[in-house]
Amino acid sequence: MAARIVLTYFLVPFLLSSTIVGYNSDEVMSWCSKTPNPQPCEYFLSHDHRNTPITHESDFLKISMQLALDRAMQGKVNTYSLGSKCRNGLEKAAWEDCLELYEDSILWLTKTTSSKCTDYDAQTWLSTALTNLETCRTGFTEFGMTDFILPLMSNNVSKLISNTLAINKVPYSEPSYKEGFPSWVRPGDRKLLQSSSPASQANIVVATDGSGNVKTIKEAIDAASKRSGSGRYVIYVKAGTYNENVEVGKKVKNVMFVGDGIGKTIVTGSKSAGGGTTTFKSATFGEYP
Structure with missing residues (x-):
């Protein structure tokens, strides 16, 4: 949803005293x-x-x-x-x-x-x-x-x-790539993204038809938040339509989501400003504090 937003800046009035507390x-x-x-x-x-x-x-x-x-x-x-x-x-x-x-x-x-x-x-x-x-x-x-x-x-x-x-004053610089991925993506993560069998690499599998460990992405995130250790936790979301607004809290660290591709694994929500939800909270998939 696109919206034209008019932003207004407000400045708290203040007076500068002739006596400076700290600096000259x-x-x-x-x-x-x-x-x-x-x-x-x-x-x-x-x-x-x-x-x-x-x-x-x-x-x-x-x-x-x-x-x-x-x-x-x-x-x-x-x-x-x-x-x-x-x-x-x-x-x-x-x-x-x-x-x-x-x-x-x-x-x-x-x-x-x-x-x-x-x-x-x-x-x-x-x-x-x-x-x-x-x-x-x-x-x-x-x-x-x-x-x-x-x-x-x-x-x-x-x-x-x-x-x-x-x-x-940091100037913009073009990102660098390696093997088709941004250079900051580590080798292990590149292999995981290129894997032809994500289910075998996953810690938990989500499937709407019940063929996985859980049926909703929220359940998988809850499981990730309760795990011990801080290693990479891979959530594989199988093909299907998931009607949920996914929220990943900042305490859920080092989690990777892998799906079956565009048009196959679909996450969709229906929240909007028109329905009483701010755009910030209407995200289908978002990270929140």
Whole structure:
């Protein structure tokens, strides 16, 4: 389903005091002028109690990532407190999405602050976090409910993440392939994908006709979540039509789904914004926090 979404940015009003809590005001303005959204950068940087020295752009990048993370965590707390203010079921559904999406964004933003995170990884995680917040807003706009809860959620997180993306400045590079697969796909996984008999490689087989271990994909995911160990868990879904909206939780790690091919293994659902479900939750097959 395609929809034309109008996104509205909200900026919490604030005044810059002539007395700067941490950094020198000239230093703050100099660094923040390099970002697409200098105003929130100036405010939150000048009120950053850590006051970490900024000598190089790499220092500014780390601080910007941390500021975005701090503000996202506060945004989640603020969003949670708004639950009791939801006026109806549709607003409640959009609000619940936002809580999940904030949790997800915090996870990705936390990854960017790790010393093991490369610039390329950071660009991916930051982009994902920013997309999550846009998806949060989309839930309200889909239901035509942008007049009450959504303005109360305004907190500058999107602008701070956009600033960090601009500072990171990682150019796009064409992906590399090996044997027809992206280079990051390991040899063992390539063999598994190329196998002519996926059932023999599977940990569990799903079949609507009862010829497998379980009849629904959900049952297979539940089994995967209860397994011991962290090795690859292969779920083979035999040919058939599966009328279910599949949700894979983030705690279900290292799971691979293998079907019988296009037009044979079919997973279909009927959730939509028209039926009272946000697009975020209408996915036929999705991963959720």
